[in-house]
Amino acid sequence: MSTTPLAPAASPAPEASHAPGASPRPVAHPSYLGVDTTLRSWLLTTDHKRIGVLYLVTLLATMALGGFFALALRIEHLTPNATIVSAMTYNRMFTLHGVIMVWLFLIPSIPSSFGNFVLPMMVGAKDVAFPRLNLLSYWIFVAGSILVLLSTGIGGIDTGWTFYPPYSSISATAVPLALLGVFIIGFSTILTGLNFIVTTHTMRAKGVGWMRLPLFVWSIYATSIIQVLATPVLGMVLLFVVVDNGLGWGLFDPARGGDPVLYQHLFWFYSHPAVYIMVLPGMGVVSEVVASYARKNPFSYKAIAYSSLGIAFVGFLTWGHHMFVAGMSKFDAGAFGVLSMLVAVFSAIKVFNWTWTLKRGAVALKTPLLYIFAFLFLFVFGGMTGVATASMSLDVHWHDTYFIVAHFHFIMVGGTLTAFLAGLHYWFPKMCGRMYPERLGMLSAALVFAGFFVTFFPQFLLGNAGMPRRYFNYPPQFQVLHIVSTVGSWVLAAGLILTAFYFLWSLRWGAPAGPNPWGSRSFEWRTASPPPKHNFRREPPFEIDPYDYTQPLPDEVYQ
Template sequence: MIGGVFTLGALYAGGVDTGWTFYTPFSTMFSHSNVIIAVAGVFIVGFSSILTGLNFIVTVHTMRAPGMTWFRLPLFVWANYATSIILVLATPVLAMTLALLVAERVLHVGIFDPALGGDPLLFQHLFWFYSHPAVYIMVLPAMGVASEIIPCFARKRIFGYRFMAYAILGIASIGFLVWGHHMFVSGQSMYASMVFSLLSFLVAIPSAIKVFNWTATLYKGRITFSAPMLYALGFVGLFTIGGLAGLTLASLALDVHLTDTYYVIAHFHYIMVGGTVMAYLGGVHFWWPKMTGRTYPEMLGRVAALIIFFGFNLTFFPQYLLGLEGMPRRYHTYPPEFQVLNVLSSAGASILAVGYLLPFCYLIWSLFYGKRAGPNPWRATGLEWQTSSPPPKHNFEHMPVVRRDAYQYDPETGDEAPQ
């Protein structure tokens, strides 16, 4: 997210050579590119995140339907609520950090520049205090999407609803305390690194709760392997692999060897691309009939989900092996002994591209030629499925009243439980 904003800023600023992190002292002492203009753009764009988070928080607090208590909220709403808290609390820190960078560059105040008495590690602390929670800004909504899809296609109520809601809040809270694991080899205090290592292991607990509860929801369910379900299951699998790799990187001794290798590349992509993008594609397929009033070719949806899952693993799993063998990232050449794994990774990327292209094609096709979808083609229990597809203006003709908990499926038939 930040990298994209910085790239956009660089486009209009005429180029920035600091990298997406804007690390000091290079960005304050040595860079002669358009740093200030790019930083100003990022500073302004940050307000969109803050205001969006504030909008969601106020909406959840004040505009719930009658009967929609806190523990009747869909987990997707819980996930976006927690994400909004991160946006409101973390983004101002990034804004202040960039403002300090500009102040040092223009006024020559010693904040980060060691030549002026500043501390370059301070910039890294402030930067990663935002940038690690930014990962959860993208992952938490994906978890919410999976929590909507899995109960629907398992025809079961989500296992441990309250634990799932508290786990979402736990991930958002602990996520603010682990930024230092990005700095194990930066020169920060060894004692600080030990604390950040422990906290990084701790954040795995609420994440594990969610994986275990999704798995328990599937147990003895009436599972239908529709396209949204395949995407959601792919998310759970890839997120689990990426999360286990994260525990490896949270270990101080291992991280020293693995930092700046392709192991980090693989870990990041298993979480942010394999996991998150797959969940978002599942959400697009799940709510597509509701948004457009049209259905897509179900078989093509399933094929695309399987191609993406296979192509992603072929692309990035070899990079775990490359990282373990010490291949560094950000180098345009590599020793010949890494050739086979790199070729496999490139082949996987080609397959992955086909998988991403397929949904783009058949979803566009479905807008014009897809069959008409009824109000509830998945027989789901969410409130959004109780109105027409696509919904009318303001979503409902009359204010709905909520009289049941979320995900109430009949344990015998798998249909919506009676009132």
């Protein structure tokens, strides 16, 4: 922890001095939003903040689309037999729901939007290391997404988001197109991760050492390592399925001596770490939000920072727990079962750190923190059921049932989506310079939490009772729980729609935020809101630690 006080004399003649809540209008320089307002300047921008905003808008649209499929799936299950769609449409819808939510929303959700926006500011840089590569990454993402969505237009895909051969090798639906789309999105993921790794290594400002980086940077850094090292494996194996399906190469075709289990090995070597690509950035948001609203440094900075790297590493050793019933050898199954439980150790280190920070802090209850409470509850719930399913004897019973569906939705939606919403509320004032309505925010947070829990908790019970996932019909005795789950999805949707409305309202009519509405010590709050094009007009002295709440806030804004 730094103890050097910021001497006001050391930074002569601040041009615009802001107390929290004062005028948000920077006098000296236009903000990144005001520099150039043409459409062309947005679409071809190399400013990391604008690229972050582009990603955010795109990702909110894909999330809405994935959510639409989710609602339709839940409505379909209101009755034991066909309700609104045919069985074939149902197959295509759950596949698209999965593909869209995983690759078009969750994987890039926090890193590409908030990571792009705040990471360079958090390391004190003017931009990421390769700004043009960053723009390219966005457009590659758009191109891949368009391919995936085009595949919906020409028949969709019905393999499930896991694309398991041998079925995906012979399915007559638009498998090659959709898989090429995912392959291309993988490039975008790799380039973004590469950019963040190099930025963290080479663009840190003077005074921002590794042990002074905001914890969000650590978690994005760990995420980037997974993105860079795991995604190419998925790319390779998807290419083989593309040629299997499109050209009949049959590498995984048992009829030609192939081994479909090998596909699962390579697929999960990516797709299990991909869960950490989704949840690690969420953990970074939690660390930032907890410290800001507890007004206290994290209980152990190093434990949180290193456990991010620990999760990134151990996440690579666990992929086999998806394959316990796939015909994998008993030796491998045992090894993967044990290794999988290690992840819980690092996750628990983080959870205990956050809760202890909150307990010792002076908590200001705002919407982002409400979402963090939801995160902590749902993540621990989902994590503990994960440890249970990592035990092979239990997993044989639960495998491919709603229990698994509920478990990973608790992590992906209960973890990542709540953290994403927390980050959205937390950084919205920085991005747009305006506040959201706090009471409506809290109301929608409560709706999202309640709706989520009512949707997915019954699915644990359904799965334990034997309801298999991806089934169109079900026995009538499961109907009550299915109806409860569907009603929950409506509450969840209501919360999200309410959120969308008040954010749109705040863009225009929200109260001016000022440079640092939360009184946070983190580096991105030491510039104006919205920030100027090059983030800090001159290099601010990063002498105060990003979590040092023992001293008064420096009232100078380095815009």
